[in-house]
Amino acid sequence: MLQTLIQLLSAGNATQRAMFPALPAYSRGLPGLTDTACAANQGCSACVQACPAEAIQVSPGPAGGQVSIDLGRCIACNGCPAVCPAGTIVEDRSTRVAVRRREELILTNKAVTQRPAQLPHTSPFRRSIHLREVSTGDSASDLEIAASNNPVFDASRFGIHFVASPRFADALIVTGPVARAMHEPLRRCYEAMADPRLVIAAGASAISGGLHRGSYAEAKGVNAILPTAIYVPGHPPHPWYVLHGILLAMEHPLAIEAAPARLR
Ligand code: SF4
Numbered sequence: 001m002l003q004t005l006i007q008l009l010s011a012g013n014a015t016q017r018a019m020f021p022a023l024p025a026y027s028r029g030l031p032g033l034t035d036t037a038c039a040a041n042q043g044c045s046a047c048v049q050a051c052p053a054e055a056i057q058v059s060p061g062p063a064g065g066q067v068s069i070d071l072g073r074c075i076a077c078n079g080c081p082a083v084c085p086a087g088t089i090v091e092d093r094s095t096r097v098a099v100r101r102r103e104e105l106i107l108t109n110k111a112v113t114q115r116p117a118q119l120p121h122t123s124p125f126r127r128s129i130h131l132r133e134v135s136t137g138d139s140a141s142d143l144e145i146a147a148s149n150n151p152v153f154d155a156s157r158f159g160i161h162f163v164a165s166p167r168f169a170d171a172l173i174v175t176g177p178v179a180r181a182m183h184e185p186l187r188r189c190y191e192a193m194a195d196p197r198l199v200i201a202a203g204a205s206a207i208s209g210g211l212h213r214g215s216y217a218e219a220k221g222v223n224a225i226l227p228t229a230i231y232v233p234g235h236p237p238h239p240w241y242v243l244h245g246i247l248l249a250m251e252h253p254l255a256i257e258a259a260p261a262r263l264r
């Protein structure tokens with residue numbers, strides 16, 4: 001008993017103090033775009049061929065190829081940065097990746113003429129939020145969400161609490177592709193919540209149906225069923241991604257700082 005107590009006291013604090021650090025070397029990041037010209041004009045389409053998620057489109061353009069990557073479909077396999085000969089696509093190791101609009105997950109190196117206006121900040125959950133997780137079939141994302149609540153990431157230090165019933169929840173955090181069999185249970189879960197309420201889609205499957213998109217299961221992601229306020233990319237999303245999405249829903253200052261430079 002004494003030995004255990006000594007070990008506990010000498011272990012120190014496991015919680016990571018630095019918020020949203022770059023991913024460690026052993027984790028795979030999402031793809032990012034640089035301003036280096038794409039070689040699509042010379043016939044390259046290696047990234048499109050490598051992508052198992054059909055998340056990339058390329059086409060010739062006047063100043064080099066035009067590339068777009070849908071991070072809402074991307075499973076972070078690292079295939080496209082690995083095969084890109086020009087360095088147009090690189091691995092993005094940043095962790096502040098959640099967004100409030102689906103279209104913000106489309107990266108592009110095309111000239112951006114007009115950036116989307118900022119959404120008004122109106123979250124009623126600025127001090128705390130209670131979440132009910134609904135898994136529609138993505139155990140990996142479920143594990144990462146559970147990890148966001150462990151002593152290392154320590155979601156509860158921000159007033160983030162997971163609850164057992166939608167009746168006690170401010171937000172649903174949904175994982176998995178939301179196949180047809182889950183449409184009605186998910187709707188009922190949402191209807192059991194009191195207003196105000198919001199929905200967070202966590203992971204590529206929940207955002208777009210992921211690799212199940214277009215299958216007989218009619219998996220189209222959460223926003224085909226429920227209004228979705230926050231999108232957390234990744235497959236599965238790293239706990240920092242998850243925390244970013246939840247803090248974005250709370251409009252926490254740590255989450256709404258300018259995201260790292262990316263082409264959009
Ligand atoms: S990292 Fe994403 S976008 Fe790139 S090939 Fe893999 S799934 Fe496709």
Ligand code: SF4
Pocket residue numbers: 037038039040044045046047048058065067083084085086087088089
């Ligand atoms: S982004 Fe890279 S891999 Fe894709 S078409 Fe352009 S040069 Fe080729």
